[in-house]
Amino acid sequence: SQQGEEDPQALSIQEGENATMNCSYKTSINNLQWYRQNSGRGLVHLILIRSNEREKHSGRLRVTLDTSKKSSSLLITASRAADTASYFCATDYSGNQFYFGTGTSLTVIP
Amino acid sequence: NAGVMQNPRHLVRRRGQEARLRCSPMKGHSHVYWYRQLPEEGLKFMVYLQKENIIDESGMPKERFSAEFPKEGPSILRIQQVVRGDSAAYFCASSPPGQQNEKLFFGSGTQLSVL
Numbered sequence: 200s201q202q203g204e205e206d207p208q209a210l211s212i213q214e215g216e217n218a219t220m221n222c223s224y225k226t227s228i229n230n231l232q233w234y235r236q237n238s239g240r241g242l243v244h245l246i247l248i249r250s251n252e253r254e255k256h257s258g259r260l261r262v263t264l265d266t267s268k269k270s271s272s273l274l275i276t277a278s279r280a281a282d283t284a285s286y287f288c289a290t291d292y293s294g295n296q297f298y299f300g301t302g303t304s305l306t307v308i309p
Numbered sequence: 310n311a312g313v314m315q316n317p318r319h320l321v322r323r324r325g326q327e328a329r330l331r332c333s334p335m336k337g338h339s340h341v342y343w344y345r346q347l348p349e350e351g352l353k354f355m356v357y358l359q360k361e362n363i364i365d366e367s368g369m370p371k372e373r374f375s376a377e378f379p380k381e382g383p384s385i386l387r388i389q390q391v392v393r394g395d396s397a398a399y400f401c402a403s404s405p406p407g408q409q410n411e412k413l414f415f416g417s418g419t420q421l422s423v424l
Contacts, residue, residue: 229410230410230411232411232412234413234415239417239418240417240418241313241400241402241415241416241417241418242352242400242402242413242415243415244412244413244414247411247412287351287352289413291410296342296354296357296365296367296368297342297354297413298354299344299351299352299353299354300351301350301351302350302351
């Protein structure tokens with residue numbers, strides 16, 4: 200399976216703290232993306248990082264990519280209660296489909 | 310510009326009935342993807358379609374499941390003779406031409422419950 204794996208499965212932090220989630224995958228990729236899913240809703244695209252990039256920022260989000268280790272991390276700084284959601288990484292290697300990981304469930308306690 | 314629209318939001322079927330799930334992509338989007346999500350799991354790819362063409366159906370079960378994206382109208386995911394194991398959330402996503410590798414826009418999903 201090409202599916203990515205997020206780690207940890209669940210994460211609980213206090214508001215204002217940083218949250219770090221990791222994603223590992225199995226094959227060479229064209230790009231890697233992170234999505235957020237609020238309970239009972241569809242996924243929302245957060246950020247894309249290409250295989251030739253090592254780090255990318257978007258607001259309070261910071262994504263890193265290590266293609267030699269086939270891993271990526273998502274850092275959310277100064278977390279807010281509204282960041283409570285599940286976070287998924289998705290990899291694209293075939294051009295036809297995205298493979299989603301199993302997700303990290305983040306709870307930010309006010 | 311309305312987002313990806315899926316209906317119905319919730320669908321209840323008895324075993325053996327048919328389920329039809331509809332997806333209208335965002336305006337201007339020509340690529341549609343269907344995913345299935347079981348509780349506490351990630352999304353599993355089912356099928357990727359362009360207008361009037363199935364591009365990749367490697368994630369579709371061999372029997373009872375079919376998908377189409379006609380020239381006019383929404384994309385349809387059809388499940389015949391549903392079984393309890395088909396109970397899941399089904400998400401549709403779309404992407405604009407030329408950007409199908411880069412970003413998916415998701416609908417809110419259809420929750421299928423099979424009694």
